[in-house]
Amino acid sequence: MTGIFLVDDHELFLTGVKTELGPHFDVLGSAGDVDAAIDSIRSLRPDVVLVDVHMPGGGGLAILANVAETNPEVRFLALSVSDSPEDVIAMIRAGARGYVTKSISPAELVDAVKRVAAGDAVFSPRLAGFVLDAFGRSVPVPQDPELDLLTPREQEVLRQIARGYAYKQVARRLSISVKTVETHVSSVLRKLQLSSRHELARWATDRRIV
Amino acid sequence: MAISDPKAAAASAEVPARRRLRLARSHDERVFAGLAGGIGTTLGIGPIWVRAAFVTLTAAGGTGLVLYLLGWAATLGATTTEVAAPAEPRRKLGLGLMLAGVMLALRATGIWFGDAVSASVVLVAFGTAAVWDRSGPALATAGRPASMPTRARIAVGLFLMVGGVVAFFGSVDALADITPVVVAVAATAGGTLLVFGPWLWRMTDDLTMERRERIRTQERAEISAHLHDSVLQTLALIQRSDDPRRMVTLARGQERELRTWLYGRADGREPDGLRSALESVAARTEQLHDVPVEIVVVGDVPTTDAIRAVVQAAAEAAGNAARHSGASKVSIFAEVGPDGVDVFVTDQGKGFVVADVAEDRRGVRESIVARMVRHAGEATVTSSPGEGTEVHLHLPREPR
Numbered sequence: 001m002t003g004i005f006l007v008d009d010h011e012l013f014l015t016g017v018k019t020e021l022g023p024h025f026d027v028l029g030s031a032g033d034v035d036a037a038i039d040s041i042r043s044l045r046p047d048v049v050l051v052d053v054h055m056p057g058g059g060g061l062a063i064l065a066n067v068a069e070t071n072p073e074v075r076f077l078a079l080s081v082s083d084s085p086e087d088v089i090a091m092i093r094a095g096a097r098g099y100v101t102k103s104i105s106p107a108e109l110v111d112a113v114k115r116v117a118a119g120d121a122v123f124s125p126r127l128a129g130f131v132l133d134a135f136g137r138s139v140p141v142p143q144d145p146e147l148d149l150l151t152p153r154e155q156e157v158l159r160q161i162a163r164g165y166a167y168k169q170v171a172r173r174l175s176i177s178v179k180t181v182e183t184h185v186s187s188v189l190r191k192l193q194l195s196s197r198h199e200l201a202r203w204a205t206d207r208r209i210v
Numbered sequence: 211m212a213i214s215d216p217k218a219a220a221a222s223a224e225v226p227a228r229r230r231l232r233l234a235r236s237h238d239e240r241v242f243a244g245l246a247g248g249i250g251t252t253l254g255i256g257p258i259w260v261r262a263a264f265v266t267l268t269a270a271g272g273t274g275l276v277l278y279l280l281g282w283a284a285t286l287g288a289t290t291t292e293v294a295a296p297a298e299p300r301r302k303l304g305l306g307l308m309l310a311g312v313m314l315a316l317r318a319t320g321i322w323f324g325d326a327v328s329a330s331v332v333l334v335a336f337g338t339a340a341v342w343d344r345s346g347p348a349l350a351t352a353g354r355p356a357s358m359p360t361r362a363r364i365a366v367g368l369f370l371m372v373g374g375v376v377a378f379f380g381s382v383d384a385l386a387d388i389t390p391v392v393v394a395v396a397a398t399a400g401g402t403l404l405v406f407g408p409w410l411w412r413m414t415d416d417l418t419m420e421r422r423e424r425i426r427t428q429e430r431a432e433i434s435a436h437l438h439d440s441v442l443q444t445l446a447l448i449q450r451s452d453d454p455r456r457m458v459t460l461a462r463g464q465e466r467e468l469r470t471w472l473y474g475r476a477d478g479r480e481p482d483g484l485r486s487a488l489e490s491v492a493a494r495t496e497q498l499h500d501v502p503v504e505i506v507v508v509g510d511v512p513t514t515d516a517i518r519a520v521v522q523a524a525a526e527a528a529g530n531a532a533r534h535s536g537a538s539k540v541s542i543f544a545e546v547g548p549d550g551v552d553v554f555v556t557d558q559g560k561g562f563v564v565a566d567v568a569e570d571r572r573g574v575r576e577s578i579v580a581r582m583v584r585h586a587g588e589a590t591v592t593s594s595p596g597e598g599t600e601v602h603l604h605l606p607r608e609p610r
Contacts, residue, residue, distance in 0.1 A: 103462070103465070125504055125506045125541065125543070126504075128506065129506035129507065129508050129543070132545065133508045133509065159543070159545070162508070162545075163506075163541055163543040163554045163556050163600070164539070164541025164543070164556045165556070
């Protein structure tokens with residue numbers, strides 16, 4: 001069974017998520033602040049960590065940065081009330097495999113955790129929109145066009161997600177398998193994480209994302 | 211030196227059209243009749259500079275006084291309550307050049323008290339203006355002490371003033387007689403500065419602190435007022451409601467509003483473009499029908515008639531989806547691409563057979579399809595029972 005760990009400084013929310021995910025996963029533990037979270041994750045070695053973005057002491061970014069050094073196999077799913085591009089892009093760039101807002105339905109959250117556990121990426125419609133915005137109208141950058149450009153198929157998949165379709169529906173609408181959709185999304189995630197794209201930087205600056 | 215001067219007209223030709231060139235006395239910026247304030251407002255220059263110009267011209271054979279009286283007579287009954295817009299250095303330069311021109315002309319015609327008098331009056335008048343100018347950067351803006359330019363401006367102003375006084379006394383009599391006086395004046399001024407300088411400095415900083423504190427208090431008051439009017443009210447409503455769907459709508463509506471309030475201003479998006487228009491469509495639909503509307507917008511364009519039509523069509527489509535589909539949520543996705551604007555309104559509700567319904571449904575035919583066609587766009591409705599509905603609105607990029 002997939003072992004998960006929860007990090008959130010809101011006790012109430014933590015309890016709620018534990019109840020929702022309890023029947024589906026092995027909830028190894030939870031933490032309410034950054035330092036405790038880092039220690040527990042290192043000793044408990046969960047498969048997936050659900051991490052809040054804004055917390056005292058550096059927030060989700062600090063946890064990602066610290067854990068990635070020692071336990072690169074731990075996967076992160078960001079779970080936040082914020083859906084501002086700053087937070088979303090920062091968490092993804094720091095290595096999160098997905099980003100969902102706290103208004104997500106319990107069933108969708110279970111689905112998202114499973115997907116992250118399997119090594120896939122989880123894109124909400126919003127995130128898909130941000131990525132299309134950042135990479136969208138593209139002029140290839142000479143240094144690394146491979147990384148800096150979304151293929152037409154990847155763009156198409158993102159558009160479908162942005163239109164509110166689930167991976168399964170996207171697959172059917174584009175007549176491809178769900179696995180192929182997941183491959184496309186994972187590859188977009190990789191580009192988003194590795195890309196040093198000039199335009200991404202400018203897009204980020206425009207929106208005051210450092 | 212009034213507005214009738216052709217040079218003045220030339221200098222003010224670049225004044226934006228919205229500010230009509232009209233001579234009137236200022237109601238709020240007043241020392242005597244408010245004439246300098248009125249002229250300053252019209253020209254977009256701080257009134258202090260206009261006053262300096264009047265004083266300077268008065269020293270030039272009394273011309274300034276005559277002009278002021280003429281202006282005073284011309285503006286009988288004309289009063290303005292406008293206040294000078296922030297001055298542009300270019301305008302001040304224009305005023306300066308204009309003044310220099312008039313002075314040279316007066317000097318050539320002989321209406322002149324003497325070079326020494328005029329030169330020292332110019333120095334003192336504009337030095338004073340530089341020190342007292344309030345239209346430039348404020349003495350201390352929020353969060354930081356008086357800026358360097360401000361301090362530099364005041365230093366230059368003081369220097370000019372002292373220089374003017376010295377020049378005046380220096381020219382009145384033989385230089386030899388006056389040197390001790392100058393030295394005495396300089397020594398007194400220096401001493402005063404040494405004694406009161408630190409105190410003045412500290413007062414500036416205190417003022418800054420006080421200002422900062424006041425701004426902070428105001429901001430806190432604004433935030434608590436906003437939270438009270440919105441969030442607390444909504445929370446109260448939610449506590450009194452026993453319909454879960456209604457609660458969700460209330461919570462989402464409040465969330466959306468709070469987000470706009472918190473992040474909206476810093477977002478750098480078009481204030482009345484496609485994005486914000488669609489966002490308010492989503493908010494309205496959600497409120498009207500108690501169905502969550504998810505919205506994703508990629509890119510943005512300013513609103514035109516055609517864009518307004520797209521937004522209205524999208525509103526109609528979203529309303530239909532919320533009313534008839536029975537879906538738990540409606541999605542709006544808009545993308546501004548190289549070949550135009552595309553908007554998709556999607557629901558995963560019960561769907562319908564397009565051929566059956568389209569004929570008798572005015573909503574779809576008139577408000578969506580016809581509206582798009584009128585603006586050279588198109589609308590495609592894709593739906594089948596059990597599969598949900600998707601309305602695709604496409605507006606091609608306008609030919610340039």
